[in-house]
Amino acid sequence: MKTSLSMIPIVSPPPASRASTATAPLSSTALASPVSPQRPRVEGIARVVAVDCVDGERVWLEPEQTTSCGGCAAASRCGAKGVGTLASRLEARRFPLSANVASPPLRIGERVVIGVEERSLVRASLTAYAIPLLTAFAAGGVAEGLVGSDAVTMFAMLGGLGAGLLLAGGVARRLSARGELAPRYLRRARADESCSTDSTG
């Protein structure tokens, strides 16, 4: 005897969320809207999972594995199965944000919309590794050309390497500020908002 009552909007404590009936075909697209003026490559949904135990200001977020956010999940999802320890692989997937980037500050379990660069893993490795190598070789080449003795070239390359590492740090800071490396906070996600657009009308 069918006793199904119609869908009662399930009231949850903070925002009134209506359990939206997803229409059968996935009518919406993979990217959330409305798009903020400064266009990040890909938008995705992340969930606050832990508060930093050292400084309470920082919270750890985890990209949500929703179906239509393939883009951002791929960027920060480390797919290398069977590599490294479990903890470090999980560690590699979470990213920190300062809690008071939104008012009121973020709490555990809240879902936020983040913007992240599409190919940030490749760009991250380029900044971390290519820049120091380039400066090292540049310094070595100049030293070899001017002086030519191995010892001098060696010290020149070591100096170049050090400079390169510092430069990489600077570039990395600037990139992560622009959301290139780590995802950047855009806004709080509405309760039923997945990565698809909200329904019309």
Next chain:
Amino acid sequence: MKELALMMVGAALVNNVILARFLGLCSFMGVTTRIDTAAGMGMATTFVITVSSMADWAVQHYLLDAYGLGFLRTVTFILVIASAVQFTEMTIRKVSPSLFQMLGIYLPLITTNCAVLGVALLLVEGKLSFLASTLFAFASAAGYSLVMIIFAGLRERLALAQVPRLFAGPPIGFIVASLLAMAFMGFSGISTG
């Protein structure tokens, strides 16, 4: 300058670290399930190979040759490589936590990668100048990364194929690796001087 370029091409393509010298096969088979993780691993290994071969050349030149301790070469190289990797991991983690976020897990893997030690041992016999040997190391590491990325692309496509049960998993991976090695033999014979 011309023979330097030829030497680098030779190190990268002709006697490629993975496909011709068969070094670093464990990471070659392990990490190449996806292109961007393979690229991350490739670049991390390139950095470590270059840094450690610089250190190895110095240790070889000023310590082992000077005091005739050639027989200690392998042990010292391993020591140098391990500390180079550890040092790199710490600096990267300090310099930019978000960078380490993405790439942290590859660095500990590289210490056990035999391509690093292989390249270091190769460049020592070459009796090249310091810059030339570092360029040789960088070129072989670049060849390593190139083959890692190509093989990751192939395996991503292979993951979509309905490989018969007998060949599924590692066997078909090895077959593809051997076909790739056969293709790279096309470069053999380029006179690398």
Next chain:
Amino acid sequence: MSALSRTSAAAPVAAPHASTSGSVTAVMATVMLALTPATLYGFWLYGWPSIYLWLITVAFAMLGEAVCLRLMERRAVPVLFDGSAMLTGWLLAVSLPPWAPWWIGALGGLFATMLCKQAFGGLGQNLFNPAMVARVALLISFPVQMTAWVAPLPIDMAAAPGPISGLLVTLKGIPQGLDAVSSASLLGFAKTEMSRGVDLLQSLPHAPSLSWLGSRPGSLGETASWLIAAGGLLLIVRRVISWHIPVAMLAGIAVPAALLHLVDPARYLDATTHLLSGGAMLGAFFIATDYVTSPNTARGQLIFGAGCGVLTYVIRTWAGYPEGVAFAVLLMNSLTPIIDRYVKPRVYGRDRQGVALDAPAMAARPIVGREY
């Protein structure tokens, strides 16, 4: 309504309920049709042994496929006769030396279909072109038999071996008595002369003649370049292949050849020699354009073709092997997944990186009335 209930009782049939008349067998048949003129001319040029070699290679290729299908308990007939195994065997036979011993063709055919196609899961899932993998494997394992080129001996000439003696040639190898002059192909000749320090200007006059008609030593597929090009054009007109890969590959060979020839004619062959000799034409029209192992977007195909061309030139000029097409195609096959991943068509309503276009900017765009 009885017919109706039967079809709908099982899973419902999804739209579209109509489809094109084309089929995989038709595509393969058109490609084989385009290959026939050059192959027949090759048969005429090299006589009976080359016919037997071709038959053996194709037969063993299909045998290999049949054995694999039987092992996987799949019905062999529909897969065998979709023409792909036959085409693979044909392409391999056309790239072998015409008077090679029978076991070269047999081994190559088996290797191509069993290890390079069925092991990956059958048609459409192999990563490398089966014919080229087999040729490279044979070249590396049996260098002597694979580089024993024979001067053309048209079938109607007295000296040419008859049907029976031709069969013996294929089965037992070239008898000493027969004065089939074995000489290197032009590329092989140029490379050996170069290694002996004789630069091109002296060695070229008495190199094997390179008549446009193509009667010179080489495999079946290397002789009549203009016949192969005609077959290729037929494929392009029938829309079986698009022009992107052949044009890009031939340009990839011709441009570096012409430039370097200008720089130093003594050391580098000119562009037309490169285009007409070796497997360039066969590679460009029939081998590099294999659907399965080449990118599926136009821009990707241009990159793929250019890559094949340049690598062919590099291997021919500097590497150890005289003929670079096989290696070049394999190398570019290994790059195809990466090309396909980064070279994608622009999705409607999105920019090249996949981010949705900006609606207000699009709304501001004036409506241009277009006449159709």
Next chain:
Amino acid sequence: MWVAIGSLTLMGLALGALLGVAARYLAVEENPIEAELQSMLPGSQCGQCGYVGCAQAAAALARHEAPVTLCPPGGRALAEALAARLGVKADLSQVVDDGPKLAQVSEDICIGCCRCIKVCPTDAVIGAPKQIHNVIRDACTGCGACIERCPTEAMALVPVPVTLQHWIWPKPAIA
């Protein structure tokens, strides 16, 4: 001979010291993952996984003592998500996932004893003493806690019928 031993130990000590200093100077700390696994579980504390509540189940998962298929209400999707999260291979063979089952009251034998109302983790059962009870299908997670509690076995787990909106095209047979 002595020079060899001496140089090796010297280099070992020097490098060790260098790394020791660097370790202290470049220290960065870690973070636990249990809170996050718990946020993934449905949180209905139904106990079908054999642990007292979802918190204990999450802790067991983090310590790899529990299989990822431990949570029936979560079904196949949750098992896959847990497997992906923990990076382990999940054999989904025995996850019987023929679609969610929801509780249903057969109204002719329900005596209105309110026992199921007290035990339902998500308040999915509505009713009053001596009145016929009913189940809100959208709140019920099919955890089965009410099935044993019902004295007259009026409660039963019934598979959800497919509706027009939720019907999915079957995957074509692989050629």
Next chain:
Amino acid sequence: MGLIDRLFKDPAWGVHPDDHKRPAADQPLRVLPPPARLYMPLQQHVGGAARPVVQVGEKVLKGQLLAAAQGNISAPVHSPVSGQVVAIGEVTAPHPSGLGFTAITLESDFAERWIDADAVADPFSLAPEEITRRTAAAGVVGLGGATFPSAVKFVLGQRLKVATLIVNGGECEPYLSSDDRLMRDRASEVVDGARIVMHAIGATQVLVGIENNKPEAIAAMQLAAAPFAEVNICPVPARYPMGSDKQLIQTLTGREVPADARAAEVGVLVHNVSTCAAVHQAVRLGRPLVERIVTVNGGAVREPGNVFAPLGTLVDELLAFCGLHEAPSRLILGGPMMGSPLAHGKIPLVKGASGILAFDAREATIPPAGPCIRCGSCTRACPMGLLPLEMAARIRHDKFDEAAALMLGDCISCGCCAWVCPSHIPLVQYFSHAKGELSARERTRLRNDASRRLAEARVLRLEREAREKAEAALRRKAERAAAKAAAERQETPGETV
């Protein structure tokens, strides 16, 4: 002229199936006599199903309201015949699943008595809101097949100040010619309806896109649109799926609808020619949408052609009216490229049904699907610029997230890729399967979130109740103590009495 036209002017995407429209398109329109029994479904549109307002046994007039709209996206349903409501029950839905949905069963009294309509002499004097209200009340929905309630689109068009109305006369599906017949016979109604819609949304110009394989329709529409400068007829190249909104907008205006936006946000609104005719009937003549032109075609039909039939008629009756010379091997609602297969003929005609196809054995044969040889012809055919072979390969391995990353959400299921595939792989079925699975996972995820919130709410409630019970117990104990103390104080002073 054809070749150059094809090379440079024709769009690169899409396919060119032979259209099988003749001779059905040229047959004069036949009117189906009202059948004895009709089944009016409540869910004939996108959005909430309509709610019945009539009782069983009630007498209704033609055009009388049977079920009212429910929720902000919905459409009412009216009676196509005058007669009596016999039942409100379950009927097989025109859906590939073969499942049922509720419908109102009517029995016709063949009197064809219309309900008194409040016709409007000059609709342009009405306020746009009034036109929107009347269109909504008449139950007008997109008749091209999308069946989206038109009034909701008008509101959207007004709010976003859309300047251009595009009337979609494409009808690019093979076999179908209902729009073609409508344009040939009732061009003036279409133009008038289009102008009313233009007035309703405040647009300044109307572009009517008609495929150039319908010359008679183009001529008729140009004749009807001659007096009105703002309505211009634009023939477009005949290429499937030119009739799809996004492709028609791109071809006519050069604008592309961004992936996550609606057509209205790029200043354009698209309506089908039949929808415009329905708006004309609704506003000018006050008649709700109860009938429509349906193409009956296919190899099994003896006299294929267009039939003007009341909604709710069973498919069997339509086929019987046109005659069958063999048992159809497959029944399709809509066109062959996107139409849904019907399990049997006892299915009612709905508002979105532009055609009924009865395929004979030859047309219905589906060659078995072979392996994908990566020929890439599906990528060239896809009008949305997607990679069908890559998506299908991932869906074959249940990697739905990777398929979604390849923009599966943008696929409009037009069928070009499956049509052009030499291995006849049912690509659209793969994509429909993946979309179904993805939205099912999304629903389970939302459901899990909701049940977790419910569980937390319950735990909080139980704690609160426990706390309150404890406080109440304390308070009562305190009161009892106070009462006892007060009682004792009363006894001690009163002892002397």
